[in-house]
Amino acid sequence: MASEKSVRIKDIADRLGLSMMSVSVALRGMPGVSEKTRKAVKACAAKLGYRPDPALSALADYRRRVRPTMSFAQLAFVTDYPVKDDPFWGYTNEFLYGAQKRGQEYGYNVVPFWLREGGMTRKQASSVLFNRGIKGLLIAPLPVEDGHLDDLTWKYFAAVAIGPSMASPQLDHAVFDHHHATQTVLRQLHERGYRRIGFLILRRRSTRVHHMPLDAYLGHQYRHEEDRRIEPYLPEALTAEGFWRWFDDQKPDVIVTDAPQDIPRLLAQRGLKSPLDVGLVCVSGQANELEGVSAIIQDLKAIGAAAMDRLHTNLLRHAYGPPQHAHGSHIRGHWQEGMTLKK
Structure with a gap:
């Protein structure tokens, strides 16, 4: 038997009577060989003690990036909105665009797929995806917090969820780092001399992100006088009525919120402005919606790209179905100075 260091793809191919290309495809978990061949190749590789060369793998990945293949395997960007192409969920297209751009570098074509098309059941949707040869799924944010998609036939697919709304099954996921964003905001406020830092987020929005901004805020409060x-x-x-009751009782000198469009209108009722009378900062948002507002900006395309990176890894590993231990990628935002805080 060949030694561990000397085993090559050619050795496996010669042992099984296959082409080197077929062996390479099977080892990388890519489409193009049968399941029987894939299992035979992996069993032979294990028996011979084959180990991939990390340097060669990195070189191959680099070549795929600078000279991408023109043969694209399809992946699906899966949505489950009650209404197809609902404008309310239009922001999720940014996730799709980021995933598509990164997917092209790997040789994938990422296409939208609405789970409710034609009144399909989840089982029917699974069959449609499988019959189209789609083996990788990116799950867009679900329309409810703690969403469930247990009735898809997960054994067919490698999958990654985008955002924190997917409760079951637990998948690898790429999400915005709400906790770090809130910590960054609080640090900025402390450095600028703010001492009574108010926190205002709608309850349903806080629930949807698992109260991560609230947790960071409460931790900060506990550590101070x-x-x-x-x-x-x-x-x-x-x-x-509710806002002014809270404001008069707590007397904040700055407000941390995810609703920066609404707060200035309320402050104007008493002739108050930011930053002169009360500071205002948005804990997470998109640049095109927050012109002039001090804020942490989410890069939705980067989150989509990170989800694509993880899905590519899972496909290479032939990791179908929910993982035993879900892996999370937390993508940080960046600070936008704005004009609603004192310098």
């Missing part, structure tokens, strides 16, 4: 602590405000709906 008791007289600086302010009760966070998480209303079901933002009303003038």
Whole structure:
């Protein structure tokens, strides 16, 4: 038997009577060989003690990036919105664009797939995807927090979820780092001399991101003097009456929020402005919606690209179905100075 260091793809190909290309495809978990051949190749590789050369793998990946193949395997960007192409969920197209661009570098074509097309059941949708030769799924944010897609036939697919809304099954995922974003905001406010830092996020939005910004805020409050602590405000709906009751009781000198468009209108009712009277900062948002607002900006395309990176890895590993231990990629945002905080 060949030694561990000397085993090559050619050795496996000669042993099984296959081409080197077939062996390479089987070892990388890519489409193009039968399941029987894939298992035979992996069993032979294990028996011979084959180990891939990391340097050669990196070189091959580099070549695929600078000279991408023109033969694209299809992957699906899966949505489950009640209405197809609902404008309310239009922001998720940024995830798709980021995934498509990164996917092209690997040789994939990422196409949208609406799970409710024609009233399909989940089992029917699984069959449609499988029969189209689609083996990789990117799951777009679900329309409800703690969403479930248990009834897809997961054994057919490698999959990665985008965002934190997928509760079951637990998949590898790529999400915005809400906790780090909130910590960054609080550090900026502390450095600028703000001491009574208010926190206002709608309850349903906080629930959707598993209260990660709230957790970071409460941790910050606990670490500072008791007289600086302010009760966070998480209303079901933002009303003038509720806002002013909280504002008058807690007396914040700055407000951390995810609703920066609504707060200035409320402050204007009393002739207050940011940053002169009350500071205002958005804990997460998109640049095109936050012109002039001090904020942490999410890069949705980068999150889509990170999800694509992980899905590519899972496909190479032939990792189909939910993993035993889900892997998470947390993508940080960047600070936008804006004009709603004092310098």
